[in-house]
Amino acid sequence: MVMPRKGYVKDSLQILMVKLIGVKQLESQQLLDADIGQNETYYLHLLSELQASDLDPLTYAFLERKLAYLTSISLEKELQQSRWINLGLLFMVVALSFVIVKTRNKRQELTVSVLSKQERTVRGLILQGKSNKEIANELFISLSTVKTHITNIYSKLNVANREELLQKSTGTST
Known part of the structure; x- marks a missing residue:
């Protein structure tokens, strides 16, 4: 049995008109914004049905504008929230970088502080570019003692x- 297509299309348009009248009633009672906020998917689907129908676009233009406006407000809120999240993450990265640098500097200070006084002196002369023989002469110690230090x-x-000692002491790398 073949159903007449015209009757189905007419019924479909009447159902859409009834829905549109209901939407207009919500708008007149200033309840539409809240209802769209709770049922956004329904209204977006309804709008796409209206756009696909043979109805005059002027009959549902108010709904299009309302959805566009409310969607843009929603997107703006999400964008603002995203900005705050990004700012928070940036702050965390900066703070973490600061902690890492501070920890690295303390670790380097601690490793240098484990050296004896004489070893710190020898390290300082090495960093000045002095040879083992020059260090021995300057500190009045033997060459083998310099090598031991x-x-x-x-x-x-x-x-x-x-070279590694210089890189570690200056914090540079090649």
């Missing part, structure tokens, strides 16, 4: 050579 410094600061 340097071995202890390298071990305590976890470096393998003068």
Whole structure:
């Protein structure tokens, strides 16, 4: 049995008109904004049905404008919330970076402070670019004692050579 298509389309348009009248009633009672806020998906679907129908666009233009306005307000709120979240995350990154740098500097200070007074002196002369022989002459100690101090410094600061010691002391890397 084939149903007449015209009757179905006419009924569909009448149902849409009834829905539109209901929406206009909500608007006249100033309840439409709240209802859209609670049932946004329904209203967006209704609008797409109205746009697909043969109804004159002027009959539902108010609903289009209302949905566009309320959607833009909703999007603005979400954008503002996103900005605050991004600002909070940026603050956290800056704070975390500050903590990392501070911790690294303290760790470097602690490793240097584990050196004996003589080892700190030898380290300082190494950082000035002095050779082992120059260090020995300046501190009035033997060359083998300088080498022993340097071995202890390298071990305590976890470096393998003068270049690493310089990089670790100045905080640069190559």
